[in-house]
Amino acid sequence: xxxxxxxxxxxxxxxxxSALGVTLVGNIVHAxxxxxxxxxxxxxxxxxxxxxxxxxVQILIYGGAVVILILFALMLTRARERPQALFGNTRPxxxxxxxxxxxxxxxxxxxxxxxxxxxxxSIEPVPFEAxxxxxxxxxxxxxxxxxxxxxxxxxxxxxxxxxxxEES
Amino acid sequence: xxxIENVLVVNAILFAIGVMGVLTRRNAILILMSVEIMLxxxxxxxxxxxxxxxxxxxxxTGVIFAFFLIVVAAAEVALALxxxxxxxxxxxxxxxxxxxxxxx
Numbered sequence: 508x509x510x511x512x513x514x515x516x517x518x519x520x521x522x523x524x525s526a527l528g529v530t531l532v533g534n535i536v537h538a539x540x541x542x543x544x545x546x547x548x549x550x551x552x553x554x555x556x557x558x559x560x561x562x563x564v565q566i567l568i569y570g571g572a573v574v575i576l577i578l579f580a581l582m583l584t585r586a587r588e589r590p591q592a593l594f595g596n597t598r599p600x601x602x603x604x605x606x607x608x609x610x611x612x613x614x615x616x617x618x619x620x621x622x623x624x625x626x627x628x629s630i631e632p633v634p635f636e637a638x639x640x641x642x643x644x645x646x647x648x649x650x651x652x653x654x655x656x657x658x659x660x661x662x663x664x665x666x667x668x669x670x671x672x673e674e675s
Numbered sequence: 676x677x678x679i680e681n682v683l684v685v686n687a688i689l690f691a692i693g694v695m696g697v698l699t700r701r702n703a704i705l706i707l708m709s710v711e712i713m714l715x716x717x718x719x720x721x722x723x724x725x726x727x728x729x730x731x732x733x734x735x736t737g738v739i740f741a742f743f744l745i746v747v748a749a750a751e752v753a754l755a756l757x758x759x760x761x762x763x764x765x766x767x768x769x770x771x772x773x774x775x776x777x778x779x
Contacts (some may be wrong), residue, residue, distance in 0.1 A: 523685065553722060583760050630729065633735050642739060660750035668756075
């Protein structure tokens with residue numbers, strides 16, 4: 508077992524524990540902190556899988572923008588100040604459904620034959636230059652479309668969050 | 676690097692945890708966080724396939740897909756949080772089971 512592999516298992520366990528914290532913990536702010544930890548763990552898994560580009564994107568977009576947005580929404584909805592039940596009354600059903608899904612997914616992941624290079628540790632990292640080259644040549648149309656989508660979504664979010672008396 | 680089965684199992688567990696959060700939580704923001712965890716698991720799966728099949732198939736399109744997925748997820752979070760804040764202003768609650776105006 509190589510050193511990368513050990514690091515992967517440690518990071519994976521930490522990520523899964525923080526994700527469990529998001530779904531199980533009783534305090535909504537603690538859940539948000541666990542959420543940050545699990546996003547960081549996912550970024551670390553990207554690093555282990557040799558995709559530095561996506562690790563940077565993950566930290567910038569999730570760790571920066573999304574977490575700030577979620578914390579702002581938590582403060583704006585003041586869910587913190589009113590202690591109340593955080594779980595719906597169909598909780599056992601939800602747990603059972605997710606366990607069933609987990610069994611099916613793990614069965615599919617373990618029972619299938621996957622394409623894998625003979626020497627896994629010889630996998631070269633994807634260079635930044637190659638990613639930029641492909642995005643701006645082969646995938647340029649989806650790239651422009653996604654830029655338009657993002658600006659429309661942000662406009663819509665601003666419109667939604669504006670108070671009604673300021674709209675006219 | 677770990678065998679691809681182990682990466683896929685980790686992603687499967689992450690996805691199932693996200694599903695559990697979506698099905699059991701009642702606060703809209705917590706549900707949104709769980710959805711983000713599910714999206715992370717899917718993105719990780721794409722990246723794993725792209726990286727492990729890079730030599731065999733000669734490209735890494737899955738990485739580009741993952742990049743687009745992250746951008747779409749960011750747009751989705753912005754919109755969803757706008758809706759949550761607006762709902763809270765109109766109905767004074769952020770719990771999804773109390774927003775039942777459209778429920779028959």
